[in-house]
Amino acid sequence: MQVKVIPPALERLIRNLQRFPGVGEKTATRYALYILRGEEAVALELSGAIAELHKRISYCSACYAFSETDPCPVCADSRRNHETVCVVEGPGDMLAMEASGAYRGVYHVLQGVLSPQEGIGPDELRIRELVERIEKSPVSEVVIATSSTAAGEATCAYIISRIQALGERLTPSKLPVITRLACGIPMGMDVKYADAITLKRAMEHRFNCGKP
């Protein structure tokens, strides 16, 4: 009975919108009704933007970020430090890092994290490309900025081992320094709500902020 009252074209859209991450039937219905109640021109602009996406955007062949140009604007920017490579899981992490304004080097976008359950091994990520990049061009520092989740940590550990294995082929002076984003209490967080592992790491990496 319920299905019958939903026009098939609306149902098709709801089914499609439900694929979005974290979107269930209720939210998808809300979005679909929003589109339906709005003007057709607005819907067609959205439809066009979605259809264009894959046609316009592909990967940067240097850092594997999504880009309309190759190399991407970051890799093409001579003012950035090309010897520092920040390894991120995905494009969202790269955007967040750029928004922070704290980084002036270039990136390497893995396009995922190691996840044996989902069948994502080293070959599914851009790890081989990272190693080749270090081997072929001068890289003085690799900042590993994967998430501090189990999968992110495992990916970090694997990347470290792969870069260290390069030591057999590269002269030690050519091996990059490997660093990792600090782990600690996030801004605005109450210490009493921090989990034990975060607190332990924050304590281990405590820094001197007193007078010299």
Next chain:
Amino acid sequence: MQVKVIPPALERLIRNLQRFPGVGEKTATRYALYILRGEEAVALELSGAIAELHKRISYCSACYAFSETDPCPVCADSRRNHETVCVVEGPGDMLAMEASGAYRGVYHVLQGVLSPQEGIGPDELRIRELVERIEKSPVSEVVIATSSTAAGEATCAYIISRIQALGERLTPSKLPVITRLACGIPMGMDVKYADAITLKRAMEHRFNCGKP
């Protein structure tokens, strides 16, 4: 700096997705990246579903529900009680009512509620059409199922006054009974968390559930 690293085609889609109700830049970016990382065929199916929506769906000329056919499947169903009309604010309310399976009459979809601030007066809703419908075809009961919000209650009161004004033209026996959805404690809600107005109404409308 930040803008430069987002490909323009991705930015266009993010801007479009931000129009969705309750969706800010972060969620829109998440959805857009989801689409970009997925297969192009999936994106094209979504794009097509959005483009088709307005072309396929318009209003039922009897109840003003969104429908691909006119009359809509509910209005065309002879097994439903066409003398009972449930007045709802929008298509989402109609879907929720159908999902409950508690109603076997037909609907009248206002496509909004009275909202002077937003410039939505009686002429912007399908209230005149409701009154004409009652005047022209036999309607024995009008169930007003607008929300129990200030705007929903105001809309309800206005509809009641308009139907009662019909009494001047219709013979009293032809005037429909006007009913309203019960107001009370929702299922699963703890009484101590119910607000005062809900509790007051639940007490006023208490019903006899003891032995006859």
